[in-house]
Structures are given as structure tokens and as C-alpha cells.
Amino acid sequence: MRTRDENKEQLVRQKALELIVNQGLEGFSMQKLAKAAAVSPATLYIYYKDKEDLITQIGIEIGKKFSSTILQNFDPTLPFAQGLRIQWRNRAKYAIENRLEAEFYQQMRSSSFREKVMGSFMDDFKTAMGQFVHNSVQRGELSPMPIEVFWSVAYAPLYNLIQFHNEGHSLAGKRFEFSEETMNQTFELVLKALKP
Template sequence: MRTRNEHKEQLVKEKAIEMIVKLGFDGFSMQKLAKLAGVSPATLYIYYKDKEDLLVQLGAEETQRLTTMLLKDFSSDMHFEAGMRIQWRNRAEYWLSNPLKATFLEQIRHSHYRDKVYNAVSTDFVEAMSNFLQNANDRQELCPMENEVFWSIAYAPLYNLIRFHTEGISLAGKPFQFSEALMWQTFDVVMKALKQNKT
């Protein structure tokens, strides 16, 4: 029986993500991946049962890496603004440092692999965020709103800044580069929209 080679396996993962981002799931095949990674097709089947197994494992591994990063320095007991500040910092760090992997995760999220990937991932992040929002509501730090409204306001502005940065251009057609100053200026506006006005 052939043994796993960690270096080759890592290379296969990197090339698989590159191929999926470039060609999509329909353009991806084990044959093409083997050629791109410089390994024999038989080598891939040491690591994965088939194409679906590869995609689910890859998606689950990267989703878990993302959620671990999002929970860095974060606690569900934090006051709302402090916790949100850490969430914005962690999300920006991941998306700006891993643009290819972030794009891959977006593709997974909009594919039929989504449920299988999410079922293979720890629920720590979902539980932490649910508890965080419940605590913020209990302390009356948040304006009353539906969850979908909250998620749309809470993070979409950050992701738009990152999208402008990735594309290198603003809506006005001018060159655009992400900066912490712009991120925190946007964050302050989002906080005003979400926080309960107690005056």
C-alpha cells in the first residue's frame, strides 16, 4: 500500500483550489488536477475516494481554518462593539491574506457541496456568534431587528471594501486600496446603525 506524502498532499490541495477558482466546479477534474500538480492520477486516490470527497474535505478543512481564525481573541461574553471590532479585524485579515481561498469558500457556499462541507465542520463558531448576539440583546446593546437584517448590515460593508480592494477600483472608477483607516471609519458607521440608542 502506498503511503501519504504530506508535501505532495499540500501541493494537491493548493492546485485544486487554484483550478476551482479559475475553472469552477464544472471545469475541475481529477485528471486535470493530477497533471497540474505533477502527480499521477493514482496518487490522488491515496488521499481521496473521488472528486466529491476531495472537494468536501478541502472545503471543510478551509472552512474550519477560517472559523478558527474568526474566533481568535474573541469571546461571546464581550460587549457588542468590542466583539464586533475583533470580528471585523479577523475577517479582514483572512480575506486580505487569503484571497484565493476566500474565493474558493464563496464558491463552496453557493454549490451543492455546501451542506456536506458544513456538516463536517465544528459548530463552535455558530454557537459563539449566537451566544454573542444573545448577550448583546440581553444587555440591550442592539437595535431590535431580524437576524438577516443584522447580518446584512454587520458585515456587507466590510466585504464591499475588500471587493473594491481586490478589484483595485472604486465605484467611481478611481484606483482603490484597502486601509485600516477606511475600515474603521466604515465600522463606526455600521455601529451607529446597529447599536441601541440609549439617550
């Protein structure tokens, strides 16, 4: 029986992320992964049962990391502006420092793996965020609105800034780099839009 090699396992994981992000789930195969990682296809099956198991395991690992990063120093009882600011900082830090993982996670959200992957870590996250929004509405710090509207106003602007940063330019083609100043300016506008 062949033994697990942690370095090789990390290499396989990294190459899987790169292939999935760059070629999509449809273009991903265990054969391509074995070639990219310079291992035999049999080696992959030491770590994963099959392609679905590999994608699911990586997705769950990244999802848990994403969720725990977002909830760092966050408490649902915080005042709305303070809690949202922590969320923005945590989300920006994760997305910029873990670009490949963040892009992989986005693919999982709109794939057939969504339920299997996200169901493994979303309960605590949903509970914390639900309490935060509820508390903020009860205190009159946040206008009541459907969750889809809240997310679109509260977080989409941040993710657009991160996308501009990742692409290296703005809509006008001007060089763009994510900064605390730009984040804070955008954040203040978002707060105004969400307050009653």
C-alpha cells in the first residue's frame, strides 16, 4: 500500500485549484491533474476516491477557511457599522491573500457542488450573519430589506473593488490597486445606502 506524502498532496491540491480556476470544472479531469502535478494518475487515488471527492474535499476545506476568516473578531451583537466594517476587512483580506481559493469558491457557489460543499460550513455563518442583520434592524441601524438586496448593497461593491484589483485596472482601463482609502470611501457610501 502506498503512503500519503503531505508535500505531494499539497502540490496536487494547488494544481487542482489552478486547473479548475483557469479551465473551469468542465475542463478539469484527473488525467490533466496528474500531468500538471507530474504524478501518476494512481497517486491521485491515494488522496481522493475520484474527481468528485477531490473537488468536494477541496471545496469544504476552502469554505471552512473562508467562513472562519470572515467571522474573525466578529460578533453579531456589534453595532451595525462596526460589524460591517469588520466583515469588509476580513472579506478583502481573504480574497486578496487567497485569490485562487476565492475564485475557486465562487465557482463552487454556481456549480452542482454547491449544496455538498456549502452545507458543510454555512450553518454557523448564516446564524451569525442572520443575528447581526436582525439586531441591526431592531436597533434602527439598518433598514429592513430582503437578504438578496442587503447582500447586493452591503458586499457587491467590495467584491467589485477586489475584481478591479485582481484585473489590475478599472473600467476605464486605468491602473487600479486595492487600497484602504478606496475601501473606506466605498464603505461610507454603502453605509449611507443601508441606514434608515
